[in-house]
Each structure stands twice: as C-alpha cells, then as structure tokens.
Amino acid sequence: MRAPLGIIATALGFGILAAACGDAGVGSNEDDATSIPYAEGSPEAQAIRAVANDQELGVEQYDSSDVVGLHKKAAENLVAHRDGDPNTPDDDDFFDSLAELWTVPYCKTSCMHSLLDYAKQTGVYGGNENISVIFSPQSGQETHLQGIADAIDDEADETIDIAMYSYSHQEPVKGALIRALDRGVKIRFLANTDLANSTSKAGALEQLGIDVRRVTKIMHHKFAIIDGPRDAQTLDRAADTFIVSGSGNWSSSAATIYDENTLFFTGYPEMALRLQRDFDYLWAGSKDVVHVEGLEWDQTTGNITDELIAQHEDANTHAYLTSFNFAPTSSQGWSVLGTTVVTDALVEVIGGAQSSIHIASGHFLNEPIADAIGKALESNPNLYIDIVLDCQETSKSGTIATLKNKIEDLGGTIQYKCNTYRWHYKFAKQMHHKYMIIDGEDLYTGSMNFSLNAEINTFENMMLFKGEEHRALVDSYLVNHDMVRSYGYDSDALTALMEEIETGSTVPLTWYDPIAMDLDTFRDMKDAIRDRCPATKSWLDTPEAKTYNALFNSQPHWFDECHTEGYAWPEVPVDMRIE
Template sequence: MRKYIKSCFYVLLLALPLVNAGAQTIPFFPLDGAPQAPAVPAPQLSTGAFVPLEIPDFAFSGQADIEALLESAIRGSKKSVEVALYGFTLPRVAQALVDAKERGLAVRVLVNESHVYTSRISEQLELLIDKGLELRTLRGAGNYGIMHNKLGIYDGRMVSAGSFNWAVTANLANSENIVFSRDKGVVTGYRKYFAWMWGHARPAGQGPGQPVANYGPPPEDPARTIFYNGALLPAYSFSPAGRTEADILNALNFTRESADIAVFSFYSLDIGNAVVNAHKRGVKVRVLVDRVQASQSEVGALLIKNGVPFRWSQGYAGRGVMHNKYAVLDSKLLMTGSFNWSVNAQQNNFENMFNTADKAYTEAFAAQFERLFLAAETPTSADLEKARLQYQSAVTER
C-alpha cells in the first residue's frame, strides 16, 4: 500500500497544479520588539505511560497538552472514532487510533488528499495505512480547495473541533484552540457532516481523485437556536458552499458593543467591510491576524486605513503561527472552527464552524484574546508592504 500511495504522488504531480496556498510552508520572520504576554503556566507535555485526562469544554495551545486530550478522547471511546484531518503528525494520537481499531472499535479516518499522495507523507499517516485502518482521502472543490477540517467524533456522543491541526507544531508552537461539545444537536450535525464527506471521499488505495466543481450543499443546523441581538444563528455550519460566511456577516451586522477577532487568514473583503462598518457605528473592534498571512491580504490595509485596531503576531512560543479562527462578539457569542475568513474557505474548502453563547466558552476565549492581543504588534501600512516583499522573496528563493 505504501508503495502504491507514493507512486500515486507522481501521477498527482502531473495531473494537478501545485497552487494550493493553504498547503504552503510559511517562511518564518521573527517579530522585533513584541511585548510580552501575561504569564500563563506552560503545559506539562506527556512523555511517559498514558494517563487519562478529563476532557474539558475547550483548551488553548501553550496552556494544555492538546495531544494528550485527543489521546484521552480516543482511548476513552468504547464503540467508534471518526476523524477528519487536514494534516496529521501526532505520534501518541496515531498509536491511540491503531489501538482503538485493535480493540474492535469502528475507526474511520478522513484526510486531505494532498497529505496522502505526496513523497513526504507523515510517518503517522503511513502507520494508519500500514495497520489497515479505514482511511479515505478528500479534496476540496475546484482546483484550489482542500479538506481543511480538524475534527473528531467519539462514540457518536462528543465532538472536538477548532483551529488545532492534529500536528506537532500546533501543540508546541502555534497559537491554537480546540473545543469539545457533548450537545446532542451539535454532535448530530457533525455526524451528518462527516457522513456527507465520507460519501464523497475515496479509499486511499484508489489514488487521487479528479477536480470536482461542486459537491452540493452540506448539512445545516435546522434549528438555528442561538439568539444573538435579534439574529438567529446556527450552532454549527459547514463548507464548501454552506452559510458560514453569511452567518459571520449576519453576526457582525447585529453586533452592538464589541468584536474581538483572531483569524489566521483574513482575505474576505465582504467580511472586512462588515468589520469596518461595525467600527464606524461605534462597535469596539479589535482584529488579530497572523503576520505572514496578513502581508498577503488586502484586508489588513483596509482595516488600517479605516482606523480599525489591528495587530499581528506569531505563535505562542515566539515562533509558529497565530492559527486561531475565532471571534467573540458582544462578549456573548463565540464563533470558532477551522474556517478562515476567506472566499476559498467558503466556496472550495471542507470547513466547519462551531457557535455558542455559553458563558464558559465566551469568557475563556475573550480572556485568551486579551492575552494574545496584548502580546501582538501594531503594524503600519509600510510594515504590511515590507512583510509582503519579504514573503515573496523567500518564496522565490525556495
């Protein structure tokens, strides 16, 4: 199987354009003179025998060993584990999935296609394939789409989602978040979404698929039970071609007091203009983005031009990336998930967004935003241009 997978990679090189910016390695540029964030206890990363952990409602990289939480969720499952992953390099989680299969659980693994059909497939994905786990691959819509989810479903009773890629860098360097939900409606929605994706995916042994222009509408939350300042919002939404961008716009338009936004890739001008409009009508808006991603987007310049408080940063350890994709609105609505605020995320990628008005979530994410924003830099338009040129130079030299 491993030889077949690698041979398919060379076919893929000839058949597909290598233009997926979402899969590029991002050059590292150190931040100069960034202020220090308030002290937060460093996570104790597990290095010995497995010790089960209580699964929280949420966690942040740099404050928790999220790999250990995922391992605990898998090892605590009794019947089934379903995961949909953009990339995968977590060794303890890989072994936990293998052990789950050997314990007789129904284990299904869905992976972004280009992470499997590559000469640089991770050891962890190779392990899953070699051990015979049921693994399928999925590509996004059109030429640029990816399967960008980072989610798990455990015994059909609990879901994990958020920005956290199941990767070592996410645990050790990036600024990330993960949420866990046992809400029956949320779990049901994510199970339908996983089944929908699984139906479009291909078994790993079949090789890469052909471009698909349109997968049709993804499942939606029929209840839309979150009441936010007069707007009815769903507890979850999915891509491609779902209503996530419309829900973000709707929420921003109904925001009255504050909007704290931390987004890795902010490319949607429609959402950017909605943020500007909120700022102009007196909403206290603060936007935090990743430094390199910001240099490649028009939105940063738009926000700076209109006086929106705008900062950029990297990962929590002074390296890595600011990889969150969330907003806390009026201190009473949290929107988080894998969904970057971009046209590609809306139209082409497989993505998810988890929404809640639960104070436990909103207060914790608001406090985390405060820490991140305090430690970030405030760039000028000239800084954006300088970073853009640095990025282009680094890409050209590779």
C-alpha cells in the same frame, strides 16, 4: 491602547460567597513559583486570571469577605500591579500567566484559591462541565494532543470518525488509536489530499487497519466524532457523542508552537448530528488512496434528516458548514454552487454587534466580512473592534488592505503576531486561531479562516456557542484574546528588538518570542532591518541580495540573521552563493 478585560469580557457581577481565608500562602515569603497550585493554561488558571484581570473589581471587592475575600494587602498589591496609575490607562499591566500573578506580594496559594472560588460562584469557571477548551501552545501533558489521546482512551467504545487537514503519526495520539483498535473500535479517517498521499502518515494508519480516504477539494476540518450517531441503530446516541474540534491540526506544531484552540464536548446532540451528517456526506463522496489492499469502505447506514436534527435544536449552539456550498458529482468530485453560507451568517451577526467584536485568525482575506466590520463601525462609532492576525497577513494588498485601513481609520485595532522579518512556515510561530466573539457573549470558532477561499474552495466548519451555560467558555476565549494581542507588551520586547536591529553586529531576522504589533510598526521594523542589512532587499542586483532571494524559500535557516560585517549570509555554503 489595550482594552481593559472588564470592558471586553462579560461582566462578572458581585456574587456572594464564603471565600477561603486561611493563612497558608498569604504572606509574601512564599516565593517558589513551583508551588503555584494550578497548571498554566488550565481552565482553573484561565478563570483565576479572568477574575484578577477584571477591572470591575477593585480593592474593596477583592478585600470584602462577601465578594472575593482576599487578604487586604493581596487586594491592594493585585490592583496596583494591574492598574498602575489610575490616571494613566496606558500603563495597565494585566496578568498573562499565573507566574506573573504569583509575583504579587501576598497573592500566593490561598489568594489563588479565593480567586477561583469567586470564579466558580459567578460562573466564570465551571459554567458547563460538558465542554472545555485547550489553548495552544502548551507542553507535555497539557497539550491538545494529550487531551485528544485521553478522549480516545476514555470515550471511544465503538466508532471514531476523524476529519483532519494535517496529522503527525506520533504519540500520544498514535498510541491511543492503536489501543482503540485493540478494543474493537472502528475508525474512519477523512484526510486532505496531501495527508492522504503520505505513506508515512496515511500509509501508516492503513497499516494499522484504518481506512484513509480523501475528497477532491481542500479538506480543512479538524474534528473527531467519538461514538457518533453514524448508523441506523445508533442515531439515538447523539446526546452521548463526544466531539473534538477546533483550529488545531493533530500535529506537534499545533500543540507546542502555534496559537490554537481545541474544544472537547459531549451532551450536544444537535452538534453531533450536524457534524456526523457532514462527515457521512464527505465520506460518501470521497476517493480512496490505496496504501493497503483490502480495507473495507465502511459506509454509514444511518439517515440523519433535517427533521431529526430539529428534534434536538439548541438555540445557543450551531454548526455552520461550507459543505452546503458544494454538490457531489457522479465522478466523486464536487461542483461549486456559488453560495457562501458561512460568510453570510457571519456578516449578519457582525451587522448586529452592539458593543464589541474580537477576532483572532491566521488569515483575514474575506472581503464581505471586512466590509461588514467597516460598515458596523460607520453605524456605531463606539463599537470596539480588536483583531489579531498572523504576520503573513502584513503583506496583503488590494481590496482587503483598503478594507483593513478603513477599519483602523474608523477606530478599530488590527495587530499582527510576528516573530520573523520575512514569513516562512518553518520560522513562524503562527497565529492559527479562527475565532470571533460578538459583544463578549457569542463565540464563533472552528476550522475556517476568515477568507473567501475557505468558503468557496474548502470543507470547513464554524461553531457557535452562546448563552449563560457558555459564559465561562466565552470568557476563557476573551482571556486568550487579551493574551495574544499583548505578546511582547510586558517585557517591552519591541524596544529591545529595535535596539538590537539598530546597534548589533548581527541583525536578527527571526526572534524567539513573538511580538504583537500594528502594520505601521511592522513596516518601520522592516525598514530598520533593510537599512542595516541591504542584502535583505531581494529586488537588488547584488550577489548577496540575489543569494537571499534565490535560496530563502528552500533553505530559510540560512537566513535567520544578517551579518553587518563581512559576508551577510555566512551560513550559506560558499558553493551555493550567487556571485
């Protein structure tokens, strides 16, 4: 059963406002969806949907001029669409997009304006103008890559420090970096080893004059520090530093295919100092991969101390960093200290959860975290647990599988975002978030997957945002979580997929629109596929199964569907088929 947004989100309250009640766009005759006044995925759209989906608001509140102030028919139709039969909670149909809200009779332009006005009045929208988030996937000018390019163009005057796992050297970020260099901005780029070794990416950056270096551990950060406190004479500008950070790499897949979140913020001096110190620490212990001779290893001259950070301490934010689990060696390597500082912090807050825990993550392999969730459920059976993972996690076994089973047995929900029978990165529209929300109020988000490997073998970050000034931000993540856990619900996509699997002449092994499903449902789907297409049973000693097993990893596009008549894999060249 899907959790009502009004339960899982921070309560909106019934603030007093003078709602816009003009006639324009009230009637049901304004059907052209191109007239929707706000862009899908924008902060305004997220706030409008949060108010429309809040089940603490009923017809009376939506209709009242002292609360939301909708046309009465708009209020009635909105609630009827969202709640369905009030005696049947399973038929709730929350709004996943403004386009869906636009289909509600009498809820057009002025309706959306009134919903947004209420969001502004109650702090759901615009609670803190210094921070915003872009959720992927998006398209065109709405992507996080465009947001990054805009931030570089608008904010970078002197320096940019980038720590990045994966980067595509293409527009719009490429152009923004070139323009920054033309303005005299100094840019340093700390890359993961594979990226640092790439001549088409790191090599191209160095051709522009950007020094690219690597560390000998996995460098999994995805942040940029613009005009940061990196030198002795600039330590006092931490409050004006602009930061970009989140789950999304700077790649087209992260922009337009995967589920990601990317934060843009300024006015957070403690966060700026912590991230700058972490970058400087890794940069000092980095190694060069020389694509272009003569680039200067531009070292930081500032000294960011614990005492300096304490002067800017903010009880409602923090940056947890796995770099505290390592120490640099004399050979520019890193020794493992055996600590798990980020996991320890997350386990502690999980143990203190009172009402709910929401997680969206690509991986969920951190046994202490999974164990902590199970123990929290044991001590508080009413705790609401809702976890959404990437489909690749369906194959995990051993202790983590046992711990996940325990969470579900105790009443927690775990779903997997899937669009393929057999996972491959070239097919997968990945769940790539790495966030957790405690009690609908405290947001933890960053680059770190919920895996112990991320803690002990990888440089990562996990950021905390809480408090009234971050209420709108946290609510936007709750709206996003409700969306990702609901993939395929409204269109009944799973039923349609199963019908195609069971009756079609070709069996789909990938499908365009992802579906969120629990593990038992996914396994039932796999069994149905194997029944119709025995060639997918890679363990069988048949020519078609051996061909599938031998070639899938290198040529996955040959296996996006299975033919039930004739040869199962007609896309495989004849001379490549195993007899």
